Amino acid sequence: MEFKDYYTIMGVERGASQDEIKRAYRKLARKYHPDVSKEEDAEQRFKEIGEAYEVLKDPEKRTAYDQLGANWKAGQDFRPPPDWNQGFEFRGGGFTGADAEHFSDFFESLFGKGFSRAGGRGGGFHARGEDTHAKVVVDLEDAYSSAVRTLTLKHTEVDASGRPQVKERTLNVRIPKGVRQGQHIRLAKQGGAGVGRGEAGDLYLEIEFRPHSLYRVEQKDVYLDLPLAPWEAALGATVTAPTPEGSVELKIPAGSQGGRKLRLKGRGIPGDPPGDFYVVLQIALPAADSEAAKAAYRSLQKAVPFNPRAHLGG
């Protein structure tokens, strides 16, 4: 298990006051909140910050943590000393409902699992099962074809002895035609089990498209970068271009410049109205790696007076 330096994670000195720690936490939480942040590792960072704050904001836990001494370095292999928290009385109930299920092994080795929430959120007796939420990654093509995908979902169940257990289940789900990135599929009665004769809750799946090697997706529109030879762009041509629904023959107008967008109306993500498919033209230069190629470039240079930098005043 790796030692975690909560002070470094929070970016504060070991002698920081409780107020300074709170200010540091607020600032970092705003920066890395997964709803707000576009940083790649926001979720991971946010959990780390939450865990560090959980310890440092509570004078009891902080004093106990400080007892471990300042000689530990982050990432160092760590075993808690057997009597490390002797004489500390934890009042308990200090936990304020951050996402304790995701705290590190390091945290649990020090403060135990007792901080995890027992049972479901909100308490109270509900006969109907809880609605549950999960994120799934599918291919863009699935949104065109209403494909059936097998999804594996993990959830936590509390066993008879009260210990949380991670369980897996698989579902075959038809991906609705026209679904877009960030949208949600509601599956009736596939959420948490009901109590007694109560119905199961619903399951909400958030759709995320796997990054595609060819296409970019923006809302309902799909983009493809299409390389062209200079003569195809200059003289016009008919070329084959892939789309998620299969290849199409595409007419390139003569005199096309790089960056030009050709729109295939209605060939984006299906729907009412459907999105559009955009082909973004890119001009690829043949290498001048043979005498013949060099001669061809030179004769083009002679034949065509051309200054691509004319608009720069050059």
Next chain:
Amino acid sequence: MTMDKTSALVGEILEEQVELTLGELCRACQVPAERVVELVEEGIVDPSGPNPARWRFRGMSVQRVRCALRLEQDLGVNVAGAALALDLMEELERMRIRLRGLG
């Protein structure tokens, strides 16, 4: 892998095909109705219908409510602050899309 299509679960797209009652929204977000009423008063979600018993929420309300509650819990903002953050985040998203369109 494509499976036997007859056994597949078929869902609805929340943002397009689903309208929720107050009770359904509360269950989907795991909050008591009073909290949703607060968010409606702040304009975070905007149901149609004359009174809570006949309110109908658009599917996207589930995400707005869940996001507002997370912002409240994690960042310590109040309901008005969460409403402001949600509006600004939407504005930011629109700007990002426009920016990509120009690029």
